[in-house]
Amino acid sequence: MTYCVGLSLNRGLVFMSDTRTNAGVDNISVFKKMFTWQQRGERAIVLMTAGNLATTQAVVSLLDERSKAPGERHPTILEAPSMFQVARMVGETLREVVQGSSPSGQAADAAFSANIIVGGQIKGSEPRLFLVYPEGNFVEASADTPFFQVGETKYGRPILVRAYNPDMGFEDAIKLLLVSFDSTIKANLSVGLPLDYQIYERDTFELGPWGRIENNDRYFAEISEGWSEALRNAFHSLPNFTLDGR
């Protein structure tokens, strides 16, 4: 499994992904699931993947090759005129790889399936965030649904829904994501540290701060331990249930 979240804020975009891949529970590895491209002053793009690793690596390699070989730069995500066109290219590449993996021509064979979050900003338009489906189509985040999750989405969702605020700062957003990832990691063995994060600040047109939360990260340990205590306190702060009078 995997857990990735892309968050749209008023100040920009924040991305976080875990790095655990598994084939069963007895074969786990560390693979990066977050990939970035930029042309400083003009565009910055972040992409995160969940699903079949062969599929997602092939998609990223194809996008990457096409953005590097000058002769084949049409179409490339470094030349696409808008984030919408970037999402379309990602979707087409994903569909191509998924279809190519199933010789019978079956379009949505789960075994080769993958989901992708892609976001960023290109000069001349707003920052945008998309969720791309294995069939190649995609949806865009909006004020009503300002974040996308892929992979093991359920355990970490309640805190995102309740504590997200479009005005929050980048550091608060990373703290929120770490709480969400901690709940997921505690419940699903197939999601694990280290965690990668990437910030994109609106209208900078270059990638912002990024980093990796390693296994021994002291701040993550504080969050993980502190959250148990904080949740228990939150629970006790609620009014008590009484059986009398029911």
Added chain:
Amino acid sequence: MTYCVGLSLNRGLVFMSDTRTNAGVDNISVFKKMFTWQQRGERAIVLMTAGNLATTQAVVSLLDERSKAPGERHPTILEAPSMFQVARMVGETLREVVQGSSPSGQAADAAFSANIIVGGQIKGSEPRLFLVYPEGNFVEASADTPFFQVGETKYGRPILVRAYNPDMGFEDAIKLLLVSFDSTIKANLSVGLPLDYQIYERDTFELGPWGRIENNDRYFAEISEGWSEALRNAFHSLPNFTLDGR
């Protein structure tokens, strides 16, 4: 979908289930998923079901008929010598119904599948809590795993894991379950109010307080609203993430 939780405490057992059943999202109904049997002073048994409604109703009807018709009371859950034997009867009845539903003889056809939580106490032994699988086998709760969830288990799990305490009282346990159910109801349309609860106090050998949390329950509304606020406060009480020095 469904959400049911059985909780084992030092003081006894607590059960909670939702009442929503659905065939798609355009066909929802209210059905009780919690069933009880007792012989005052001798035994009390609570059973909760998740899965195919035809299957679970057939299982409960069979268990019920056998416990009522005196001529056919062997075997019946009102005469089983232990909770282990009760769980075995539930498992056998469940397997029988699931197998009978698939004429091809396929044993674990998902479409007819169901999971059952059964717990209670019979004079001469401790309170016990079991999770019964559609194949008819079952596992028992222990100090390490003191509760079972069936149905939509993921959204409501983090708070159970963090705030459960074997020494907690019944009223606190119901409050905890309501928080867990609220997180689930907020995230999955196929889990819904009203909620049924049942308490069994250790060594009483009769069913304890029970009740239904209706759609307009004022306490549930307080919990639901209060929890958003409490979670946000819990989140802000954690140490802040800083990008500097990373």
